[in-house]
Amino acid sequence: MSKTVDGAEVAKHSTKKSCWIVLDSKAYDVTSFLSDHPGGAPIILRNAGTDATEEFKKYHPLSYLNDYLPADALVGSVDPNTFGQLRQPKEEKAAPASETDDSKEVPHVSLCVAATDFEKAAKAVLPHKSYIYASGSANNGLALKGNIDDWGRISFRPRVMRNVGDVDTQRKIFGHSSMYPFYISPMGTMGAIHPEAEPEMVRGAVRKGAHVVVSTASSKTSEQIMQSWIDEQARLNNGSPTVLFYQYYMPVDRKKAIALMRIVKKCGYKGLWITVDTPVLGKRTADRYLQAEEALAVGIEEESTAEWEAGGDNDFAPAMGGRPVQGQLSPHTTWEDLEWIRKEWEGPIVLKGVQCAEDAKLAMEYGCEGILLSNHGGRQLHTAPSALMTLLEIRTYCPEVLGKLEIFLDGGLRDGNDVLKALCLGATAVGVGRPFLYALGAYGTKGVERCVDVLAEELQTGMRLLGITSLDQCRPEMVNASRLLNEMWRPEPLNVKSRL
């Protein structure tokens, strides 16, 4: 039996020298955990001496208390009659005036006419920290900018007079029909974006018949997310083609890695998207500024995270706030790991984050069923290539990959016509990330549905104007990629003579 403590006693421990926090009606002494917390010390300090259960649940399951806190951190159960004596949390830092829109009003969802419109709406309602998390990119943002720009640097070569009365936008991903050739990209920590988190996103997707790739770093468990799919399907008499795939950050610990894969399999996820572009976390500049400001605000200087991000002896995956997450991803992963993964996972495997022709070829040789050309939405390597650039490399240097693997692209897709360009160049389907996250943040399920509709309408119009009625008719000659091809990587010519 643990002892009982008063709220007033807990409230006294609200500094970095002695920091207690109430979670699930129990008080914990987290003083020594502060510097280990992957979400940073400031967020816990802001909640020191308070009941932080609801805030905590936004980001992680209660089971984390057992998983990550030492057993002696438990101080005792809080006397329910003394909850009123607990401290109230410190206000979250407001966004700097330059960062905010004048109005906090969310426009009516029907005013979101383009996928890019959801960002403004989300910025108006999301806590500043959540918006920074969603919108952030690596270093000075050039990789993200390149992603968006490159879609505009390919133009169409349409055919006319081809009877385009009816168009069919359906596409199969590993045999699973989707209403559209785009799916919702995996994005972690949706609890910071919407209180219902991933299930809210899934409900919108199921209603519209679009597939979803669920992130390992989700706020809800794989089981909870799958349950939301089951429930929504039941509500629709199992009438939606939507299926869920799983994005896998390989835990460092092999036992944990296998256990996670078994859960994913048992839940019924239809494919494993293994993220390979994140051996360490990229430098999320906007998050870093925010963390430094938060740390100063609660009276601690931001400790350097350089050591963590280099991987070191600890292994980490991305976290909101730009901090590494302990034990979720190994910088030591190699191609050979695919062998044991294959033994555990019979379904399709997609490598998420392939960024050059050589690796595309290796993925094929190692027996993967798909590759996702992606630079993680410009959040990882500074000036990493856009997915389009990588696709052009593959077409040039190892076109055999295109016939063998399912090819996916993501990053910067903001228009149904971008989707069409990818398909003309041989993609099976594409992933869309931030627009759906912003739509979720601003409008919940309704926003997710609207975002699907916006992209779908552009796609249908684009197909008609391009002169096709089904996606099988997409051809490389329907786009002009010359500008990008001019800039594509070429091997150094072998006959270059040294001037030395």
Ligand code: HEM
């Ligand atoms: C006191 C016990 C706590 C433990 C054991 C704990 C544990 C963790 C762990 C393991 C992570 C890594 C990310 C993940 O796996 O999801 C994390 C991230 C995070 N935590 Fe905590 N945490 C605690 C308290 C809190 C509290 C009280 C808050 C907020 C009020 C908070 C907010 C966050 C945030 C914002 C992140 C980054 C989100 C992410 O990347 O998923 N944590 N925490």
Ligand SMILES: Cc1cc2nc3c(=O)[nH]c(=O)nc-3n(C[C@H](O)[C@H](O)[C@H](O)COP(=O)(O)O)c2cc1C
């Ligand atoms: C907020 C956010 C969180 C993300 N979380 C993950 C993740 O947990 N796992 C992963 O493989 N990719 C993650 N990504 C990358 C996306 O899956 C995808 O590659 C990228 O967002 C596509 O670019 P777009 O946002 O420009 O559409 C995340 C992206 C964002 C914006």
